[in-house]
Amino acid sequence: MPGETIRADKRTSSQIRPISSVLSSLNRADGSASFSFGNSSVLCSVYGPQEVKIKDELLDRATIDVNITPQIGIGSTTEKNMERIVREAFSDVIISSLHPRTSISITVQITQDDGSIISTIINAVSLALIDAGIPLHSTLLSVTCAILNGEIILDPTNEEMKDASSIHVFAFSNTSNDIVSSESTGVFTEEEYFKCSDICKLAVSSVLKFVHTAIERKLQKEQKN
Amino acid sequence: MAEVSNKDSFVLDANTFAKLHPKEFYRKFLTNNIRPDGRLLKKFRKTSINLNSIKSAEGSCVLKMGKTSVVCGIKAEVAEPRVDDPRKGYIVPNVELSPICSSLFKPGPPGELAQSISERIDKLFKQCKIIDLDKLCISEKNAVWVLYVDVICISYDGNIFDAALFSIISALKNLKLPEVTFIEEEGKVEASEEKTISLELLSTPLSATYVVFDKKYILADPNEEEENLSSTSLTFIYNEQHKLCGISKLGGIPLSKELIQDCTESAIERTDNLRQLLDSTMKNL
Amino acid sequence: MSETTEFQPYAILPGETISLDKYKNDKDVIKIGPGLLHEKQQVTAIKAGTLKNHNNQKWWIDSSQRRYVPSLNEHVIGKIIAKTQDYFRVDIGSAHSALLSTLAFEGATKRNKPNLEIGALVYARVSLANxxxxxxxxxxSATTGKANGFGELKDGFLIKCSLGLCRSLLNPNTPILTALGEHFAFETAVGMNGRVWINTPDISNTILLSNAIKxxxxxxxKEIKQMVKELVKQSEDDMEL
Structure with a gap:
């Protein structure tokens, strides 16, 4: 598009980085997936529905447990906050009433963090849950955008996030046009917020297309015989 | 005793009905636009603050929001500045939710909720200029002020984030630091007896939290029961210029843009009211 | 009479809805199977997989997962992990361990109970799953009260595999078992809970066969036939050594 700024990595403001994902890479887990936006990548494993500790047991649904480990060192409040965001986002996506008194354990290892890491994590978790065959109401996917020098840029890198005036993470389901999960920080106006949500919604539909193709390919491999 | 009949048409008294069918109980009130505690759907609980009650702290605030009570204490210490920024002081927020405030919390290291709130407040301070951190510098590369901001919940009845943030901003506004000089030769910092220097807040971001019940009822300032019955919460952080400093939608029920837009007016009104409360309380000190 | 169109199986993600209107005749009763949920007048996929149907009447999603969720009347292989006077506790790989009454065996009475040790393998039928x-x-067996192949599996070797593989092994014409059967004599039991038991007189053959199945x-x-040929050759070479 004429007049659109070119970013440091030669992308336009409305371009996300190349996406890639690998399913079922861990052979002990019930489900696993890795997902990356450019240089930001995470690996996620899912175990469940499996036995739950009595103190965590819920009588009418499964207990969802999320653990995120950063690239370097041990988790801090940053990771705890991300765990809460992820757990709450998937709380209504996972049909936990089908497996009462069990636990669904989601473990995420950040292998590389170059911005938009929460979105990368949400996408990896979605794919890992799908790989594990956990019943889901919908496919939840996420994209981050930032407002830098007054312009909305999609899928920012760490460098871009540092200088941004606000950062917005949105997650959408393939069953509704409404916002499922939203975390926005910085200083911004309501207008900017809703514009960001529209832009992220469009980007999520292209991530959805990619996920669909990835699943199709995996199924073709399984159906070979 | 008021009697309410449930779907199976055998009659129960209100308290029993509330225990057996909590969601139904709430629905009966919400269809009449009122909540069991008597509030209208968008009404926030009565909030009161008491400033400077902790003499040993440089700034403090005791806050009550309905039955949720928090105590915020700020201790200022002198420390070496962080390597990446030798000219700035820093703030360390910490929110504690222990068994004293509710049986929901177990003893031991901070749980997910406490850590998540501490992190959100830390992010808010890092991304919105609330305090000019340069003003916390005593001597570049040698000594800076570190503000340890501790929020302890003493009674938990929902909406801990709004309470924690307001108590922190109130305590910060009333922070009084002593005058200090850095003595180069001894590598020491000398402080005056009196605490006279107050910190100017560049911005006062405050929050308003709502929960969504049954996908259609928006309840402002949820108490603990309402938090348990809803799976989705929505928090707005507004500054005094009515610009947003944060939006957090946690939970799985999708919300439309219209619904979110609907709450913004009420959130702006609430945060303005809190600012007025803080100003009038400070005037009366 | 409404038109019915030809259905092609396709890959589907959770959350996608299926419109069955163009596939049904008015008097048909449509049955919804695994992976699909009928909610609020819509049929939605809750798992990712290939959407398949049988005669446009039975619809399901074919997907493979590793964790077993117990379902009534499925045949499973379990391992005894505990025993009491009245029942055995059996691990079938599901979230909760299963209970096997000591009287649920052919010819069992209060005085004559089966003597299964902890660690023993049993082939059983799921009689309650909720x-x-x-x-x-x-x-x-549910109908005759006779053992019918159920009961303890002595000796042999147990392997764990995905649920999809087990389902395909239960097909009588499955290529891997027929190919192996041409060259080896073996006994096998397939549990729908992702467990397969194999027994041959020679232990090295048992390991060979279980690896082949995995x-x-x-x-x-075609590739299976090739792999089995190579395995046969390898085992003959080993015997010569």
Whole structure:
């Protein structure tokens, strides 16, 4: 598009980085997936529905447990906050009433963090849950955008996030046009917020297309015989 | 005793009905636009603050929001500045939710909720200029002020984030630091007896939290029961210029843009009211 | 009479809805199977997989997962992990362990109870499966009360595999078992809970066969024949040594 700024990595403001994902890479887990936006990548494993500790047991649904480990060192409040965001986002996506008194354990290892890491994590978790065959109401996917020098840029890198005036993470389901999960920080106006949500919604539909193709390919491999 | 009949048409008294069918109980009130505690759907609980009650702290605030009570204490210490920024002081927020405030919390290291709130407040301070951190510098590369901001919940009845943030901003506004000089030769910092220097807040971001019940009822300032019955919460952080400093939608029920837009007016009104409360309380000190 | 169109199986993600209107005749009763949920007048996929149907009447999603969720009347292989006077506790790989009554065996009475040790393998039928209760097993046929192949599996070797592989092994014409059967004599039991038991007189053959079955999951029929040929050759070479 004429007049659109070119970013440091030669992308336009409305371009996300190349996406890639690998399913079922861990052979002990019930489900696993890795997902990356450019240089930001995470690996996620899912175990469940499996036995739950009595103190965590819920009588009418499964207990969802999320653990995120950063690239370097041990988790801090940053990771705890991300765990809460992820757990709450998937709380209504996972049909936990089908497996009462069990636990669904989601473990995420950040292998590389170059911005938009929460979105990368949400996408990896979605794919890992799908790989594990956990019943889901919908496919939840996420994209981050930032407002830098007054312009909305999609899928920012760490460098871009540092200088941004606000950062917005949105997650959408393939069953509704409404916002499922939203975390926005910085200083911004309501207008900017809703514009960001529209832009992220469009980007999520292209991530959805990619996920669909990835699943199709995996199924073709399984159906070979 | 008021009697309410449930779907199976055998009659129960209100308290029993509330225990057996909590969601139904709430629905009966919400269809009449009122909540069991008597509030209208968008009404926030009565909030009161008491400033400077902790003499040993440089700034403090005791806050009550309905039955949720928090105590915020700020201790200022002198420390070496962080390597990446030798000219700035820093703030360390910490929110504690222990068994004293509710049986929901177990003893031991901070749980997910406490850590998540501490992190959100830390992010808010890092991304919105609330305090000019340069003003916390005593001597570049040698000594800076570190503000340890501790929020302890003493009674938990929902909406801990709004309470924690307001108590922190109130305590910060009333922070009084002593005058200090850095003595180069001894590598020491000398402080005056009196605490006279107050910190100017560049911005006062405050929050308003709502929960969504049954996908259609928006309840402002949820108490603990309402938090348990809803799976989705929505928090707005507004500054005094009515610009947003944060939006957090946690939970799985999708919300439309219209619904979110609907709450913004009420959130702006609430945060303005809190600012007025803080100003009038400070005037009366 | 409404038109019915030809259906092609396709890959589907959770959350996608299926419109069955163009596939049904007015008097048909449509049955919804695994992976699909009928909610609010819509049929939605809750798992990712290939949407398949049988005669446009039975619809399901074909997907493979590793964790077993107990379902009534499925045949499973379990391991005894505890025993009491009245029942055995059996691990079938599901979230909760299953209960197997000591009387649920052919010819069992209060005085004559089966003598199974902890660690023994049993082939049983799921007699109770419901999300709120612990699953229950029986080692007798539902209709005749006879053992019918259920009961203890002595000796042999147990392997764990995906649920999809087990389902394909239960097909009588499955390429891997027929190919192996041409060269080896072996006994096998397939549990729908992702467990397969194999027994041959020679232990090295047992290991060979179990590896072959595990490896056959993603191979085509031709590749399976090739792999079995190589295995036979390898075992003959070993015998010569």
């Amino acid at each position: 999300k709120d209760m612990e699953p229950e097993l029986e080692c007798i 490896n056959s999951e993603f191979l085509s029929a």
